[in-house]
Amino acid sequence: MWLGLFLALLGIVLLFVGVDAWVHFNIWQSRIKIGRYSNDQQWQQAIQIRAQSWLKNMPVTKLTDNSRLLLWDMLRGNYKRSTIQIWQKAALYIGLIDLAEATKNNELRVEVRNSIQGMFNADGTWKIKPKEMDWVMMSHAVIRIHGREFPEKFQPAFEETYALIQTLKGADGLIAYKKHMPNYRYVDTLGFICPFLTHYGLKFNKPEAIELAYQQIESFHQHGMMAQEFLPCHSYQTSTQLPVGLFGWGRGLAWYAYGLMDMYLALPQNHPYHSKLEEKIQRFVDSVLKFQNADGSWGWLIFDESSRKDSSTTAVLGWVLSALPHVLQNQKTNEALQKVKQYLQSVTLRNGAIDFSQGDTKAIGIHAQTFELLPFTQGFTLRMQAHMKYQTKE
Incomplete structure (x- = not known):
């Protein structure tokens, strides 16, 4: 009996150690001859x-x-967690779409479209209904594709995404990152929602969506930016209107830059917000280059x-x-x-x-x-x- 129990425990220990060893070995061997x-x-x-x-x-x-x-x-x-995976895949789609368009690679275009279509029902709605902010980035990936019924075919899905954004709106009229944190405005949110809202507003004549995107950015400029440099904090608190979290967090800068630049690139040059965004981009780039x-x-x-x-x-x-x-x-x-x-x-x-x-x-x-x-x-x-x-x- 005791021998059997000992062997069972030993087997469990070896299994746990084996999984750790396998993961670490794969990381180690993958970095051989890096770069x-x-x-x-x-x-x-x-x-x-x-x-x-x-x-x-x-x-x-x-x-x-x-x-x-x-x-x-x-x-x-x-x-x-699935929500982390979804914005990873969205970034892949966005990058491959840009590359396909820039290189006029029709084979790559078709591959991306076919992959994306598997996420939708026949009526153009999402198969998996968006419940978290992370899904908005996937909508941004899809709405940027043109040709063969893109993006019009998936307007019902974009409406679902827009409805999700509305459920996260706080008393200040701006968007929270999570429902359970209604009193904070995260820099992450600028990257997740502003590019989609801008494309959605332009494509389907929803100027209020563009306005929401700009106000989300503008409010962060008022309450979440560093005094010495034009760089964002992780978040700000809506009641105190004070920054909360780290200034200089690298990926926070990335989320901010993604939201700002993609909105700028999407808007026509004669749009009243285009020149304002350009000025902010210049200030941001001037600051961030100091720390490269x-x-x-x-x-x-x-x-x-x-x-x-x-x-x-x-x-x-x-x-x-x-x-x-x-x-x-x-x-x-x-x-x-x-x-x-x-x-x-x-x-x-x-x-x-x-x-x-x-x-x-x-x-x-x-x-x-x-x-x-x-x-x-x-x-x-x-x-x-x-x-x-x-x-x-x-």
Whole structure:
């Protein structure tokens, strides 16, 4: 009896240790010969092929920072979460769409469209109804596709997404990130909703959607920005109107930049908010370039030179630099962009995956300390490449 119990316990221990060992071994071996790409074309092809493969089999973006007893997290449901996965996949779609349009790659266009169509019912509604903010980014990916009934066919799904956004509206008329935190306005929300709202408003003649997007950004400028530099905090509290959380959080800068730049690019030049957004972009770029590392990266906490480098922040800010209009380009921005590309190449695994992105944030002030794969990074790197190599800036 005791022998049987001992062997059973030993088997359980070995199983837990084996899972940890397997995960760590895979990470270790994947980084052998990292960053060895002989030219830009080889690198771009590698990251594109990896992104396309992930559409069929997404890597897990971990919810936990734990590096031990991972099987226990898996069994308790603390290892991954579907809402994290959805914005990862949305970024892949956005990046591949930009690349397909820039290169006029019809085969890639068809592949992306076919993949996306599987998420919808025949009547154009979502198969899985959006219940979290993260789904809005997926709607942004879909609404940007044109041709073969895109995006009109999926207007019912966009209406569902817009309705979700309305359920998150607070007393100030602006959008909360989560229903259970109605008194905070997160910088993440700018990236999640403003690009979609702008495209939705333009495509379906809903000026109130564009107005909501702009006011969400403008309110953050009033209450959530640093006094010394034009850089956002993680959030602000609506009743005190004071910033809450870290200033200089890298991916917070990325969410802010995504919302600001995508809204700017979507609006026609004669729109009254276009020039206002351009002014904000210039101020943001002037500030953020001061904290770029010598190797082209930005850290997860940009004011701390010793903080770990974050590929996700670097990829999004690289895309922003690549998408700048001519009037905002100069030698400094161009050199910074080239450094970004060189850094991202240096952290690309031999299978084309870009490594060392900060994991998912748990809450205000509780930031991940794991730096691994993030499809979000892959998508924005493809966007950067599309702008750098193929598109003429306005």
